[in-house]
Amino acid sequence: MTARWIGWLCCGLGMASAGSVVVASKLAGAGLPIFVAAALRYGLAAMVLVPWALKRRERLWPDGGDRLLLVAQAAAGSLGFSVLMLTGLRHTGGTDAAVIAGTLPALVGLLSLVLPGTGLGRRGWGGVLLAGLGTASLGLGAGTAGAQHGGGRWLGDLLLLGAMAGEAVFVLLNKAMRAPMPPVAVSAVMCLLGLLATLPFAVNEAAGFDLAAAPWSAWAAVLWHALVPTILGFVLWYAGSARLGGAEAAVSTALMPVSAALLSVLVLGESPGLHHLLGIALVLTAMALPLTAPESPR
Helix, strand or coil: CCHHHHHHHHHHHHHHHHCHHHHHHHHHHHHCCHHHHHHHHHHHHHHHHHHHHHHCCCCCCCCCCHHHHHHHHHHHHHHHHHHHHHHHCCCCCHHHHHHHHCCHHHHHHHHCCCCCCCCCCHHHHHHHHHHHHHHHHHHCCCCCCCHHHCCHHHHHHHHHHHHHHHHHHHHHHHHHCCCCCCHHHHHHHHHHHHHHHHHHHHHHHHHCCCHHHCCHHHHHHHHHHHHHHHHHHHHHHHHHHCCCCHHHHHHHCCHHHHHHHHHHHHHHCCCCCHHHHHHHHHHHHHHHHHHCCCCCCC
C-alpha cells in the first residue's frame, strides 16, 4: 500500500471518528457545564498523549514561527471548535449539526485561497463541490429536526458554523507549518494548550455545580470524546495529512458530517431518510475524484 493510500485511510478514519464529536458534545453539554466538559476532555487525553510522546522521545514544542502556528491551531481548531460545538448543541439538534458540518469542505476550500501552500487544483475543487453537495443533501429531510429547540435553534446553528470555521483553520494551519511535528507530539500539545485555556473557566463553573448529579451519559460522552476523536482522531488525521496534499486532505473532511449524521440516527434516535444515502454517495464520489489524479512526485 502506497503512502498516498495510507494517508487517505488515516485521514478518512480520523474524520469519521471526528463525526462522533457531534453526539458526544450533545450528550456531554446536556449534563455538564461547557468548560468543565471541555477541560475534562483535554485533561484525560493529555494523560495519555503526553507520556506517549515522551516515551517516543518526541519534542513537545516546535521552533521559531511554528510556535505561533501551533498556538493558533489550538485556539481555532481545539478550543474554538470544542467550546462553540458544546454551546451550539445546547440550542439545536444533532441533525442540524450534521448538516452544518457539511460546510467544512467548502470553508477549507475558501480559506485555502488565502493561506499559502494550500491551494486546490481543478480536481480538488471538483471534489470539494461534490462533497459540499453531498453534505448539504443531508439537510433535505432534516429541516424540522431542531424545531423543538425553539428560537434558540438559530443561535445554535450560528455557533456551530463558527465551530466549523475554526476546524477549517485547524486543517489548513497544519499544512502551513515549516517543520511539522510528529502526530502524537502535536496532539499532546493541542490537548495541553486546550486544558490550560479552559481550566480557569472550568474551576469557576464546577464551584457552582453538583458534579455528582451529572448523568452517566455525560461522563461516558466526555470519556469517548477524549479517547476516540481527540486521541485516535487527532493522531490518524496528522499521520494521514502528512502523506497527502492540501486538496486531498481537504476533501477527506467530508466524512465528518456523514459520520455525524449516521451516529445521530443510531445514538440520538433520529429517523434516517433517502437524503442520507444521497449525501453518502456524493461524498464517496468526492473522495474518489482526487484519487484518479496522477500522484505527484515528492
